[in-house]
Amino acid sequence: MTDYNFAYLDEQTKRMIRRAILKGLAIPGYQVPFASREMPMPYGWGTGGVQVSAAVLTPEDTLKVIDQGADDTTNAVSIRRFFERTAQVAVTTVTAEATVIQTRHRIPEEQMREGQILVYQVPIPEPLRFLEPRETETRKMHALEEYGLMHVKLYEDISRHGHIATAYAYPVKVADRYVMDPSPIPKFDNPKMDMAAIQLFGAGREQRIYALPPHTPVVSLDFEDYPFTASKADHPCGLCDAQDSYLDEVIVDDAGARMFVCSDTDYCTGRQVEGYRGTNNKEGAA
Amino acid sequence: MTPLLQIKGLTKTYGRHIGCADVAFELFPGEVMGIVGESGSGKSTLLNCMAGHLAPDSGQVIFDTRGAGPRDTLTMSEPERRMLSRTDWAFVHQHARDGLRMGVSAGGNVGERLMAVGARHYGDIRATAIDWLDRVEIRADRVDDRPTTFSGGMQQRLQIARNLVTGPRLVFMDEPTGGLDVSVQARLLDLLRGLVRDMGLSAVIVTHDLAVVRLLADRLMVMKDGNVVETGLTDQVLDDPQHGYTQLLVSSVLQV
């Protein structure tokens, strides 16, 4: 059985990633290029998040990994086992007990506290990419704070759909300076980004890291007459009756019957343990 | 009166080939300067050097900025120059697709400059865009259409609206009517004349078409092989040309 260095990466790589993280924290929202390593999972499977987690983990940490809010999907399970094996850190599904939380496309419903680190997996770090394909040009736009084009996209949405149609990866302006892609979290989660925990964003394929120190002001872009709304499905959770958590829509049988349940499995389970029951769950605890 | 634009000793060479040599002139508010010459005369090189698209080898392009008085734009930092080109300057390209975002609606194209300088009210932006489309004679119901669905003349007019929406004081135009049908040209020239007069614009227009220059420009510079061979009031240069090349040019124009 081969021994791994703590958390798989060699110390020099971790140092390089930590430098990038520090730079990112010093300039909130600025995309810091880093030398993304070949990881034992392909690009597109969370290598950026894994590298950032590997660089910040210490033996005393407790790790939680979620994928679309759930601890028990394949990707979350794989990554959690990867770190159990290479770092031997304690793992948990309970948000409040974790010190490092790696997430794909959701922010936990449970309020994040000081001392926690939230690591996001990011596919495309550049918010302007779909409007301006040239990297040379987007870098200049960020450097010169030329973000008119971002509002053009929102304008086009309103003129075509009557409202801003972006439902996830909704662009934000951080610390009143950089426009950032918060990763494909639903826009419902955007207000949560003003939090007490440190937020780190890793894009492995695109080789960028960016970061937000605690309590950084995060403003979702909008128009004065079309303000940002953090919207979700207009239902309570079918299992725990939560009114204000982000919901997944689940088809339950071949007839097409559907159920809305909390996307954050830990949050939902926690509420059920406390005795909350939704309409689909009246018979008793699962 | 301070000139709006002062060009001094502007020179650009490509190896041994002269792009433009030692060009100098002053432009005052409300004046339209035409630059004519045949292909290879250096007129486009000169325009691009003035507008900051090309770096000249030597010379100064001094613009009377709103905040800081006359400043040499060639020594400005890039952010300052880019800001200038979005607010006080405008550039109308020969081909509308170089001056427009073809994947964005007409309203978005006109509104982009407004949003780039901080406009954040959708209703106001849209109203301003529609107002400008009306001024360039594009129907308001085309505001949400992409420029790919417009005719050449409409695309050119949209380009003008996009450029003028922030009220620039200086407009650079590179063959603005090139490639358009004659009737469309006439309409565009009308429009440009009206806008120049109503907005008190100054303009530098590069063209090879003497008829366009006679209609649009107060003053004229004739270029040949990178050198300015004659300059003066447009009607004077065209009616009483002094230089041999100008005389040749004027006598070559076909009469309708």
Added chain:
Amino acid sequence: MVIRNCWSVPCCRCDRGRCPRAYAAPRGICNQKKMDAMIEISELSKTFTLHNQGGAVIEVMRDAALSVAPGECVGLVGASGAGKSTLMRMIYGNYLAASGQIMVGGVDVPRAAPREVLALRRETLGYVSQFLRVVPRVPTLDVVAGPLLALGMAEAEAKVRAASLLAQLNIPRTLWSLSPTTFSGGEQQRVNIARGFVHGYPALLLDEPTASLDAHNRSVVLDLIEAAKARGAAIIGIFHDTDARNRVCDRTIDVAQFTPGMGA
């Protein structure tokens, strides 16, 4: 140059209570100060060099001199080709001078900067040429209102003035919204004159203003010229029609005396 606003007296440039814009005013325009001559020409010479025809040099004018006071109308006479139109074009700045001086309202035209000449043409010096040159497809009313719009007058008022002049010159109302490029010679000439008289220029150059006009319209034009004289304009005109010339011109000048090779 002095910045001058004609606040207290009607401005003789634009006939209104006050000047719409303050800018460097050539001396002598305000009618508080009367100058001896509005147009003063001395030692004026002109040569054409045809580079593409073997460099042929043609001297067409030598030592021309002329003086026109406000309210005066001087007629230029001389054989065809003697240089009447040439002289007029030089005064307007359309032709360059080889040497000499042309003072119009205090501006030395051959030596003035382009914008000074442009300002002069806009406010002080009007020119009615023999041919109507217009931007295609612009309606007649807008053509005539043009000079007033260039001076900053509001569009509605400018059009009212233009309309009154077109009516005076018997251009039918139905034609006002059409471009004059399709009009008859006489109609075009009248539109040209309307444009030349819509603004009260203190100096006017008229090249054959009554050519191709019938007796009635000729009379209207001569009335306009006399009215301009009465308000103090200095006028130089070329009239082939002797009657017209005798009616409005205070004196005549034979340009042949300035033409080398022609008798004087």
